[in-house]
Amino acid sequence: MSKPSVLFVCVHNAGRSQMAAGWLRHLAGDSVEVRSAGSEPADRINPVAVEAMREVGIDITANTPRLLDHATAESSDVLITMGCGDVCPVFPGKRYLDWQLDDPAGQDIAAVRLIRDDIRTRVEQLIAELPARTG
Template sequence: MSAKPSVLFVCVHNAGRSQMAAGWLRHLAGDTVEVRSAGSDPADQLNPVAVEAMREVGIDITANTPRKLDYATAEASDVLITMGCGDICPVFPGRRYLDWHLDDPAGQDLATVRRIRDTIKARVEHLLTELATQPD
């Protein structure tokens, strides 16, 4: 891992979970981590309930757009975190993988998405601790 690790969050639509995780990591890590997100089958737009849940905690993800996972992005990432992709998310050799089992916020009410958001925050905080303790 380089001095500035890169983390790629991947979910199917890149519209909810992975966008919230990327938002949390950018917010909590600042410029100490390169943050990316993508989806195996990206949606046309972000989940508006996920956007609202993040806005409530002062994180604006409205400038983000769902993007397709590509080989170059995955290959250039030190850590790949999948969220509900299952076998749809491809595996790239030589990368550290984590699979976060999280409910999909699609079609959920705001209270449910808040719980998902808060779970993601706790996992991102733990990830930051792990990244800080790993040797270069």
């Protein structure tokens, strides 16, 4: 049995994509391979995003922003973009979702909580739509 793989992509891979990856790992467990990357990765994860996720019992501090690479994107089943625009690669036959979400960079904790909760709702919907894959 092979797991479906989901790649979350945003510009800095420091906020939205990290929170989404955290939610998917938390809610789906080992049933999904979770990946995240950025078109211009930051040096570290947004500390306000870390705090917002900590409030709901999810620790994303071990994650590091990483550069989006062709191989990771190509080998993912679902690619979810979050504001990376034209730099996100397009591969035929992949499922793409573009989540319009505010960037948590420079936002206070109250604003980031709203983004976090919006992401959770979207991740729950994604899980409901992901088929198990056999390989």
